[in-house]
Amino acid sequence: MHISSKIKSVPPSGIRKFFDIVSQMKDVVSLGVGEPDFVTPWRIREACIYSLGKGYTTYTSNYGLLELRRLIAADIEKTYGVEYNPENQLLITVGASEAIMLVMHAILEPGDEVIIPEPCFVAYKPCVIFAGGNPVTVCTDHTSGFLPAPEEIEAAVTPRTRAIFLSYPNNPTGAVMPKETLQAIVDIAVKHNLYIISDDIYDKLIYGETHTCIPSLPGAYQRTVYVNGFSKAYAMTGWRIGFAAANPELLEAMMKVHQYMVMCAPIMAQMAAIEAMKNGEQDMQDMVRQYNHRRGLIVKSLNNMGLECTTPKGAFYAFPSIKSTGLSSEEFAEKLLLEEKVAVVPGNSFGDCGEGYVRCAYATSIQNIQIAMERMSRFVKKISS
Ligand SMILES: Cc1ncc(COP(=O)(O)O)c(C=O)c1O
Known part of the structure; x- marks a missing residue:
């Protein structure tokens, strides 16, 4: 067949x-x-058990529980000074993995290109391809600390480029990109009218450095899709809870794909994530x-x-x-x-x-x-x- x-x-x-x-x-x-x-952590598991005992076993809003969205928006604002409206700029997803797939479906036309610095998380290229796009890779090695130079990113831009993928701290290299380099890449995105997809799943696992949240940079907010999740920071890989934040128009497009693909993230895992946000620090x-x-x-x-x-x-x-x-x-x-x-x-x-x-x-x-x-x-x- x-x-x-x-x-x-x-x-x-x-x-x-x-x-x-x-x-x-x-x-x-x-x-x-x-x-x-x-x-x-036990308090997070206990919150899930409690919610099950209370009978929370239904679908939630497609966007996810509003309480969870409010807590996440407050955390991003407190940590990075970036404001997202929890009503229409935040979407709870089945892991950051789903958020990455949703973005691709929401922004790509067949043949559109997405620039991806490599080495990178194994799912990026397949997600681009499954959504009909073409991944364009920019290679890095240890001599540059596994960081692409902004000029190398710009050299990969063509009339078909739709987005640049960035993920720092990075899997598999552990690299963190300095703020000035990120700003230079944001400027390239502005110049060529590109989206930036920022996968910040490791933002809390950082050692002696300050994480730069891309949407906080001048020119970045409207064109950046901010992806994050609970898997790594809160040891919650099996719960499958992530989220995306973006401008309302793009977020609604992503929500449409999410709505028809999974409806919503599991309510018990969302309840656990609420506890992680409230008391997991x-x-x-x-x-x-x-x-x-x-x-x-x-x-x-x-x-x-x-x-x-x-x-x-x-x-x-x-x-x-x-x-x-x-x-x-x-x-x-x-x-x-x-x-x-x-x-x-x-x-x-x-x-x-x-x-x-x-x-x-x-x-x-x-x-x-x-x-x-x-x-x-x-x-x-x-x-x-
Ligand atoms: C960079 C990166 N993004 C996303 C994910 C997937 O995270 P989630 O468990 O939230 O789907 C991983 C998992 O290894 C990862 O390394």
Whole structure:
């Protein structure tokens, strides 16, 4: 039977394929999947249980519960000074993932181009393609701190360009883009009348840097779709709650797709997110402190074993170069897994220019990181001798 060529053109996620193998093996230490090792804080789980006890089991408004939208709008205003009207500028989605897909469907005509700096989160390119667009990638590497120069972004603009995708702190590199560079890219978007899609899912996981919220920059507000969610900061990956904020016209277009695709995000998860917004700050800060501690350990260990690793400034990933070993990313990850039972993700899963790197998530215990680093160091010594 026929399968759409658009769908066939996109390979399944390299990460999932790899972790299907990992799940069949024993005693593997995994630095693989990008999700917190913490269980969702108890007060958040309890809020969900309470809401179920009260019988909250219905659909909500397509936009999501107004109380949750109000809390999110207040948090964005307090943290970044950016105002969104919770009535018509905020949409609660099924994870940030859904928000990203909605934007693409809302803004793209067939053949429109979206500029995406790489390496990047695995879903961006497929979302563009599924919505009929063409992803145009701009490669970065560790010599520039995995940051594209604004001129490189501008060089990728064509008459078909509709949007620029930005996501800092970045998955998989942990890079944070300085405010001046972001402003220069906003100016390019203004000059060429482009949207900016800002995926800020790691904004709260940042270490000693200040996060710049793109819509707070001059010229950015009207043309930026701000995407965020609860998965990473509040250890809520399984709840599937994210959100998008944009100008009312674009948000309504996104809402239309959302309405016919999923109707609304699950009410129990929205109730839990309300608790996270009201009382989750302390728990979140505790987790961030622990990620920061682990970050120091992993970066030092990787550099000590001869794998050059720039210090990630946010998120919970280290992205060392493995070029000195002479192996490809996939060979390195596969051999490391089979010979030392450590799982890392080949860098090329995040785009072609991720070749020569591997992603090591430090969202796991200090003890696991220590064991993984010992095994990995032994492996690097063995293959270099
Ligand atoms: C950059 C980035 N954006 C979005 C997501 C998806 O988040 P959610 O769980 O909210 O769908 C991820 C998950 O790994 C991510 O790394």
